[in-house]
Amino acid sequence: MKHLVFIGPPGAGKGTQANFLINEFKYNHVSTGDLLRKEIMSKSDIGLKVEGIMASGELVSDDLIIKIIKNNLNFKVDKYIFDGFPRNLKQASFFHEYLMSEFDYVAVHFKVDLSVLYKRLINRRVSADGKHIYNLLTSPPKMPGICDYTGLPIVQRDDDMPEVVSNRLKIYDELTKPMIEYFAKLDKLAVVNAEQEIERVKNELVKVIS
Ligand code: AP5
Numbered sequence: 001m002k003h004l005v006f007i008g009p010p011g012a013g014k015g016t017q018a019n020f021l022i023n024e025f026k027y028n029h030v031s032t033g034d035l036l037r038k039e040i041m042s043k044s045d046i047g048l049k050v051e052g053i054m055a056s057g058e059l060v061s062d063d064l065i066i067k068i069i070k071n072n073l074n075f076k077v078d079k080y081i082f083d084g085f086p087r088n089l090k091q092a093s094f095f096h097e098y099l100m101s102e103f104d105y106v107a108v109h110f111k112v113d114l115s116v117l118y119k120r121l122i123n124r125r126v127s128a129d130g131k132h133i134y135n136l137l138t139s140p141p142k143m144p145g146i147c148d149y150t151g152l153p154i155v156q157r158d159d160d161m162p163e164v165v166s167n168r169l170k171i172y173d174e175l176t177k178p179m180i181e182y183f184a185k186l187d188k189l190a191v192v193n194a195e196q197e198i199e200r201v202k203n204e205l206v207k208v209i210s
Pocket of ligand 1: 008009010011012013014015016017031032033034036053054057058059060061062065083084085086087091120121123124125133134135136138139159168194195196197198201
């Protein structure tokens, strides 16, 4: 199996689908967003540095992201889903030229119209440990306010507040979207229609990885 890179706007369903693939296909999941949120929860130096940046929807510095990525990978034993990294052209060239110089990968574009994302994001809730993803409208927990798997409360991410969501979508358009052409030119791009219901997106992804 090749490594996978998930590219898509906030709310496209990257985390939802990664959770499925790690369970079914034993991928390892590297989400730079999750790693940063862990730093914030533990109130580390990195966490204190990035908390305000993430809450405003801006991107964290490339140097910090590259350091975090290098510290969290072990290519001798693992196949990865990269979720949220790379995030701009500079990170994409680091990824392709340096990290993947000896490995093969597919960059999967989660294609979805930006107009549906706002509603998905303001209704997203996650378990307090950040591992399980819900949606108040389309996939609520069985007991209101409680994670089905952990029994922890479900919470709203700071960057899912309506005023921040618009900024994140704008940043995606300006900085992340150009990577789609970058990976297409390298002949590494696959596209899934992420506007479909979750099960159908899963089925398309399974075709991509097989
Ligand atoms: P990050 O955590 O990476 O967030 P993101 O890319 O904005 O993506 P999301 O987690 O918001 O969305 P998702 O696509 O995973 O959607 P989900 O599956 O949850 O980044 C957060 C911040 O960290 C950044 O803003 C930045 O500050 C920083 N950062 C991270 N990486 C960085 C990097 N490399 N460089 C610099 N800064 C970085 O689904 C969303 C909702 O929709 C859920 O409620 C779900 O239930 C629902 N849903 C999912 N699929 C469907 C479907 N098919 N139909 C209907 N509803 C669906």
